[in-house]
Amino acid sequence: MNSIKDKLSKRGITQVEIARMLNVKPSSVHNVISGKRKTPRIRLAISLATGCSIDELWNDNKIKKAPSSGRNTAVNVGTATTVPEDGDVLQAGM
Numbered sequence: 001m002n003s004i005k006d007k008l009s010k011r012g013i014t015q016v017e018i019a020r021m022l023n024v025k026p027s028s029v030h031n032v033i034s035g036k037r038k039t040p041r042i043r044l045a046i047s048l049a050t051g052c053s054i055d056e057l058w059n060d061n062k063i064k065k066a067p068s069s070g071r072n073t074a075v076n077v078g079t080a081t082t083v084p085e086d087g088d089v090l091q092a093g094m
Contacts, residue, residue, distance in 0.1 A: 004033045004057055007050040018045050035060075 008014065015033065019026040022045055031037040032046065035058065047054045 004046060004050065007052060007057075008046070011049060011051070013049045018042070018049060021045060 005015075008018075015029040016026045019029045022029075022042060024042065028037070028039065029042055029046070032039050032042040038058075038060070043054050043058065047057060050057065
């Protein structure tokens with residue numbers, strides 16, 4: 001898989017250019033690309049600049065186990081995913 005930096009480079013776009021468009025510091029763009037920050041506005045700009053979805057670029061929508069509450073529930077960023085006893089997966093909003 002190509003890195004975000006590679007994808008930007010292939011399109012001839014620099015982190016500094018994205019920072020200027022958004023009126024933020026280049027370090028802010030770098031921190032989002034490196035995964036240190038998850039600023040939605042910067043992620044969207046990078047997504048548009050690369051032509052890739054946010055999910056493709058950051059793949060941080062992995063299902064994570066919810067804190068122990070006695071229920072069999074997993075949490076997916078942006079949606080709730082419930083795993084019933086029979087093993088079928090149901091997602092909220094579907």
